[in-house]
Amino acid sequence: xxxxxxxxxxxxxxxxxxxxxxxxxxxxxxxxxxxxxxxxxxxxxxxxxxxxxxxxxxxxxxxxxxxxxxxxxxxxxxxxxxxxxxxxxxxxxxxxxxxxxxxxxxxxxxxxxxxxxxxxxxxxxxxxxxxxxxxxxxxxxxxxxxxxxxxxxxxxxxxxxxxxxxxxxxxxxxxxxxxxxxxxxxxxxxxxxxxxxxxxxxxxxxxxxxxxxxxxxxxxxxxxxxxxxxxxxxxxxxxxxxxxxxxxxxxxxxxxxxxxxxxxxxxxxxxxxxxxxxxxxxxxxxxxxxxxxxxxxxxxxxxxxxxxxxxxxxxxxxxxxxxxxxxxxxxxxxxxxxxxxxxxxxxxxxxxxxxxxxxxxxxxxxxxxxxxxxxxxxxxxxxxxxxxxxxxxxxxxxxxxxxxxxxxxxxxxxxxxxxxxxxxxxxxxxxxxxxxxxxxxxxxxxxxxxxxxxxxxxxxxxxxxxxxxxxxxxxxxxxxxxxxxxxxxxxxxxxxxxxxxxxxxxxxxxxxxxxxxxxxxxxxxxxxxxxxxxxxxxxxxxxxxxxxxxxxxxxxxxxxxxxxxxxxxxxxxxxxxxxxxxxxxxxxxxxxxxxxxxxxxxxxxxxxxxxxxxxxxxxxxxxxxxxxxxxxxx
Numbered sequence: 001x002x003x004x005x006x007x008x009x010x011x012x013x014x015x016x017x018x019x020x021x022x023x024x025x026x027x028x029x030x031x032x033x034x035x036x037x038x039x040x041x042x043x044x045x046x047x048x049x050x051x052x053x054x055x056x057x058x059x060x061x062x063x064x065x066x067x068x069x070x071x072x073x074x075x076x077x078x079x080x081x082x083x084x085x086x087x088x089x090x091x092x093x094x095x096x097x098x099x100x101x102x103x104x105x106x107x108x109x110x111x112x113x114x115x116x117x118x119x120x121x122x123x124x125x126x127x128x129x130x131x132x133x134x135x136x137x138x139x140x141x142x143x144x145x146x147x148x149x150x151x152x153x154x155x156x157x158x159x160x161x162x163x164x165x166x167x168x169x170x171x172x173x174x175x176x177x178x179x180x181x182x183x184x185x186x187x188x189x190x191x192x193x194x195x196x197x198x199x200x201x202x203x204x205x206x207x208x209x210x211x212x213x214x215x216x217x218x219x220x221x222x223x224x225x226x227x228x229x230x231x232x233x234x235x236x237x238x239x240x241x242x243x244x245x246x247x248x249x250x251x252x253x254x255x256x257x258x259x260x261x262x263x264x265x266x267x268x269x270x271x272x273x274x275x276x277x278x279x280x281x282x283x284x285x286x287x288x289x290x291x292x293x294x295x296x297x298x299x300x301x302x303x304x305x306x307x308x309x310x311x312x313x314x315x316x317x318x319x320x321x322x323x324x325x326x327x328x329x330x331x332x333x334x335x336x337x338x339x340x341x342x343x344x345x346x347x348x349x350x351x352x353x354x355x356x357x358x359x360x361x362x363x364x365x366x367x368x369x370x371x372x373x374x375x376x377x378x379x380x381x382x383x384x385x386x387x388x389x390x391x392x393x394x395x396x397x398x399x400x401x402x403x404x405x406x407x408x409x410x411x412x413x414x415x416x417x418x419x420x421x422x423x424x425x426x427x428x429x430x431x432x433x434x435x436x437x438x439x440x441x442x443x444x445x446x447x448x449x450x451x452x453x454x455x456x457x458x459x460x461x462x463x464x465x466x467x468x469x470x471x472x473x474x475x476x477x478x479x480x481x482x483x484x485x486x487x488x489x490x491x492x493x494x495x496x497x498x499x500x501x502x503x504x505x506x507x508x509x510x511x512x513x514x515x516x517x518x519x520x521x522x523x524x525x526x527x528x529x530x531x532x533x534x535x536x537x538x539x540x541x542x543x544x545x546x547x548x549x550x551x552x553x554x555x556x557x558x559x560x561x562x563x564x565x566x567x568x569x570x571x572x573x574x575x576x577x578x579x580x581x582x583x584x585x586x587x588x589x590x591x592x593x594x595x596x597x598x599x600x601x602x603x604x605x606x607x608x609x610x611x612x613x614x615x616x617x618x619x620x621x622x623x624x625x626x627x628x629x630x631x632x633x634x
Contacts, residue, residue, distance in 0.1 A: 031130050032045070041125075052118050052119060058103075060410060060414045063390060071398060116254045168181040199233075207222060397456065483568065494553060500551060510543070
């Protein structure tokens with residue numbers, strides 16, 4: 001098994017990693033192409049990007065490799081040979097289970113020790129690459145702020161690099177001396193030493209405020225200039241300079257499990273402290289805190305201690321202040337002044353608490369990101385196990401190898417996993433769900449699926465056989481399977497027609513009796529009071545099948561053709577099981593779900609009565625045929 005699985009796993013891991021890496025390259029291709037980077041820099045970035053893509057490629061490769069391995073074994077009948085020799089599917093999977101367990105443990109150490117370093121180096125390198133040649137980052141139709149002190153707008157860029165309809169805001173000397181420049185077109189390039197940007201403008205004009213030293217002077221001078229061609233020299237270091245990695249190492253992406261836990265503990269304490277301080281500030285600024293005096297309490301012979309708000313004792317003879325009466329006693333001008341001061345105070349308090357809420361929200365978001373990163377150290381390892389227990393059973397069931405069906409099934413499951421995982425991550429990151437629920441959502445969804453598929457594969461289920469579901473749908477709508485009875489070339493024992501006639505008569509009488517006893521439709525209450533399946537149905541089915549089996553040895557084509565008119569009356573579920581009688585009564589009486597179940601049972605009962613009616617008619621006709629075979633008339 002290992003010799004079969006390992007080559008496929010290495011191949012699929014390389015393919016999946018290449019595909020994910022190509023997706024990463026296409027995403028950041030604008031930051032790499034046309035900037036004159038050395039090959040060693042590009043190679044370093046691709047190396048870190050490959051390490052960054054491992055958590056996405058590893059589960060998919062395990063799913064695809066396990067599916068192809070067991071699909072190939074099933075297609076070459078090797079899996080069937082091992083099962084016929086008495087080897088169970090779990091025994092066949094045991095070496096691979098041990099291998100995948102080691103891979104999962106290795107994935108945990110990779111996620112904990114390698115990924116923080118890879119992410120810090122990758123993002124710092126990408127940030128450094130974006131800072132080089134900023135002219136390539138000027139987008140059309142938006143303001144670009146990547147040049148310090150400048151805000152540049154370009155309506156259109158052509159293939160030659162010509163910038164059209166340029167608007168430049170130069171606030172490098174302060175907003176009081178802002179310089180606004182409009183130009184019909186222009187070109188942007190770097191100097192030879194890449195320390196300056198040279199912006200050549202054509203057909204435009206500029207406007208600049210020239211405020212004096214006297215700020216009281218309302219007449220602010222300005223400078224206006226029209227030009228046909230103008231060059232601006234902007235100080236900007238466009239060389240490739242590596243960004244310091246320390247600012248990313250202190251973030252969640254650059255920490256291992258131990259550092260994350262330490263950060264989570266300290267951030268939780270800090271967030272609780274900020275919340276307590278804000279709550280205390282709310283109490284201190286409230287009217288209750290202001291109007292109710294603090295009463296000293298004697299504790300440990302220290303009369304200087306002051307009680308908290310909950311320990312304040314209000315004297316019984318304390319006078320009551322009617323604020324409304326005090327307000328109404330003021331003059332109209334004083335009322336307006338009071339309202340103005342109150343509104344100003346409210347606005348100040350509102351702005352203050354808006355700022356505090358933003359501070360708390362930022363702290364809480366940073367804490368959630370650390371918690372989600374903590375859980376992600378474990379989810380990758382668990383997803384490897386889950387995908388193996390999904391891929392191996394599916395391969396054993398569908399028995400299709402190669403790269404056709406396995407690739408389609410693997411991509412479907414992985415897209416499903418990726419969507420659920422992203423939903424859970426977003427919910428946990430935004431605080432909608434607890435972090436553990438969001439990060440483990442995909443595992444909680446796919447783990448039961450893996451257990452179910454493994455159970456079905458061990459028991460040789462046909463859950464992926466389309467005919468099984470088509471027959472179930474046909475049975476639901478009364479389209480029963482057609483019975484096929486073919487004439488045997490060699491018949492060892494002819495049917496005992498006198499005995500068969502007696503069985504046919506007995507079956508006909510049983511069908512007649514059943515139809516007479518079930519003429520009336522069962523009401524809703526009686527349906528939920530009668531527990532257990534109708535035991536007469538299996539008896540009728542057993543007698544009918546014995547007749548079909550015996551008359552199947554007949555040499556007469558008319559008899560064989562008539563046998564095919566017998567329906568299949570097994571498989572009807574009419575009533576609830578008597579093992580759950582109390583639950584069934586509650587379901588029928590108190591829960592509206594009992595109504596559709598009752599209606600479905602009535603429909604099934606109608607189909608059953610029709611099949612019994614057909615069984616009665618066919619038994620009567622076969623009885624006549626058997627009688628003629630025993631005593632033929634001239």
